[in-house]
Amino acid sequence: CCIMSGSALAQSSITIYGLVDAGLAIERGGAAGNVVKLSSGMGNGSRVGFRGTEDLGDGMSTYFTMEMGMAVDTGASTQGGLAFGRQIFVGLKGSGGQVQMGRQYNPIDDTLGQVDPFGNGFAGRTASLFGNGPKNTGGYTARLNNVLQYITPNLSGFTGYASYGFGEVAGDNSAGRYIGLSVAYANGPFWSRLAYSKVNGNPATSSVKNTVLAATYDFGPVKAAAAYGINKDEAGGATTLDSSDMMVGITVPMGQGNFLANFTKKNDKTAADNGAKMYAIGYQYDFSKRTRFYIDYGHVSNDHTLLYAVNYSVDTGSGTNAVTVGMQHRF
């Protein structure tokens, strides 16, 4: 009764998906003055992607993801002109776990996105402070190239992640190398994850190390979250950055949405002592499964100099006070 054309059938092996996030960012307290921007990807980076899977039988399958990031406000690529800058990989899955090769997320970024009530975005992005430094001058690397990753099956609630990123420097295997390790545990209302990342420079005497321990507990009327992080940079063998971070947050279901709040503190252990505190509140209203409206407010107070600002998921902010108001549409 129903005839589908060959091309439509061919397409059944591929899914196109995406997210469009746009709204206003109102920023105050920046060095250059106040500004209002129409921004994209404040909550979650705007994207369009292709993914597919093939059943190979015997519980095995191959799969791939290609995800392009773009700014809805300008049409530009959001990862420096890369065609598929968000993530791109091909993988093989079996009873013993998954192996995937390509450009992939750092488990530090995954973990912060999972523990932060704001999903590490909006005016509440905990990584405005969390990590090795301000967004523009360092911090952890969210995505890494040339990565071979192994993911264990779910073992009684535990899932392990091990990543190796090839530095691809001829004659020096350790230069540019990346190592990522993570264990997650989920059991009913409780979730926790430990993540570690080390990215070497070239030469390998420089490196950036991050560790995060995160946990959430869903009490029903409210979900509580907490995270603790340690960051170290070494350049030429000397420690150049040394800091610890903590975040606490809550998510409170309210009507057709959620009220969110978090508090983040960075403790700078170097002589400069440029720490900072940040708090944020927000409300996200889910008009439908695919359309969300949001309004969020974040405030950063720097201990000494004006170093940290309220950042968003993809866009960089300039203000120590910021409001993000906008909408997200998924497809």
Place this chain on the structure above:
Amino acid sequence: CCIMSGSALAQSSITIYGLVDAGLAIERGGAAGNVVKLSSGMGNGSRVGFRGTEDLGDGMSTYFTMEMGMAVDTGASTQGGLAFGRQIFVGLKGSGGQVQMGRQYNPIDDTLGQVDPFGNGFAGRTASLFGNGPKNTGGYTARLNNVLQYITPNLSGFTGYASYGFGEVAGDNSAGRYIGLSVAYANGPFWSRLAYSKVNGNPATSSVKNTVLAATYDFGPVKAAAAYGINKDEAGGATTLDSSDMMVGITVPMGQGNFLANFTKKNDKTAADNGAKMYAIGYQYDFSKRTRFYIDYGHVSNDHTLLYAVNYSVDTGSGTNAVTVGMQHRF
């Protein structure tokens, strides 16, 4: 009887569309000599896009468009390397109208595309003269970033458009700001539109202002078109460009296609007095709903210096005489 896979269902929320336009441009009378080119997007820019909509109930819906422009002759992006350079936005529609955020068209460009028998493309592109100057040295900006646009519902044939583009310069709200206003009216065979655009520089003492009034009347055997435009550039408070434009044109249905002709005149009001006249004729044969063949001829005569040439929708031309012959395929 018919089982569609989940991925095919998931795709029902997204439409992929596009246009491929390629052919030959034969240009004579340019400063560097004659040339024959295999060009793309002469009639309409070649493109591929994703769009979708979600019904939110109560007459409300959200929608998005992501449109990539590319050159079929080279594979390159046509808007300076932007991923989605043609247009990209997310919107909300209700009984009170539409609001959309993103990179959007200037109503000047929309209006010229609607009034010009050549759709502001091919060897008859009226914007070869219309606007603030030659394509490479100014003119109106076809697309603008960071734009919040409101479109009214159709009110007895009238539709209004109001756009605000954030300059996003910290400490100066007016620098880089864009304002676009337009009213369109359609009633049976009559259509008319008034459009205004002002784009500020940084600092805001520089600006480009364009106004166009356009109308068409469909007599049945022939559709007549006319447009009048005023352009002003100011730099540092002084007027640097000051011109007015007019265009008249006709569209005559002939067989499975249309015969087209237009005449455009630019009056340069500055001391340089570098005005120009242009006329063009063409025939477009619609082989099917999706495939069109075209042949067009345009001629520009500059009042004094060799300033204006016959341009096309996306590609820039070099000749004062130009023939475009090619095909378009829509999908």
Place this chain on the structure above:
Amino acid sequence: CCIMSGSALAQSSITIYGLVDAGLAIERGGAAGNVVKLSSGMGNGSRVGFRGTEDLGDGMSTYFTMEMGMAVDTGASTQGGLAFGRQIFVGLKGSGGQVQMGRQYNPIDDTLGQVDPFGNGFAGRTASLFGNGPKNTGGYTARLNNVLQYITPNLSGFTGYASYGFGEVAGDNSAGRYIGLSVAYANGPFWSRLAYSKVNGNPATSSVKNTVLAATYDFGPVKAAAAYGINKDEAGGATTLDSSDMMVGITVPMGQGNFLANFTKKNDKTAADNGAKMYAIGYQYDFSKRTRFYIDYGHVSNDHTLLYAVNYSVDTGSGTNAVTVGMQHRF
């Protein structure tokens, strides 16, 4: 019984397809030292494309292809940032043949891809030597812009290809011009193809000329392949490169895959006499119609200086010994 949404129907005119190829390249013997890389497109360039066709009746049809190339290991475009760098064209097909306009393959590249058991990829890529020079310093141009190509219908096993690429240099029709000619013949187990390409520089006193004659014969238990090539570069009227190439190879079906081997020899006819020899062996296991695993080994021995290395389909190699091991997934 089955209702498809309008958007799904609209998509029936377009097919999305692609290939993801990723794995490890282990390279030894390069000037800068040994290296292990996680690479993409070693066997065949990773890609995602859109193609479609429209039946115009009377045996005529229009069609298009837009093919984007990307690196799975980094997310970057693989043809220098081009949106659709692999190929993009629109065409018209009738009983008299096909005409297509756009960015298209050189028949030299097509022919080498067809005759080489390794498909001109993996650690056995015959074009590591075949062509005008090492990948980074010349060689034939795989893809050309501004190309008008005519392809004959299949005439008793013969198919002809004629390409003209416009140089688009004003005042000089021959500068930058490309001419490609090819004839292929297939009859049962026998296949053969002759291809010629000439790409002019600007000015046209510089040019690159390549000729390849290739043939394969499928004996059943084994398929034999052979190719011979002649390459000439001229700069300012003087011959700067002058070489001939030969390749022999076999493909042996083994189990659910193929064992492959080839031997390539470059004879440098200039005073420098920088020729080289290369041999490669490999096995490709087709887990399914869409998923392939591969392991290949290639070795280059340069006659004098370290000029040639084992290259892959898209990525450039650094080693005179190279192993490629990885997987491909088509969709």
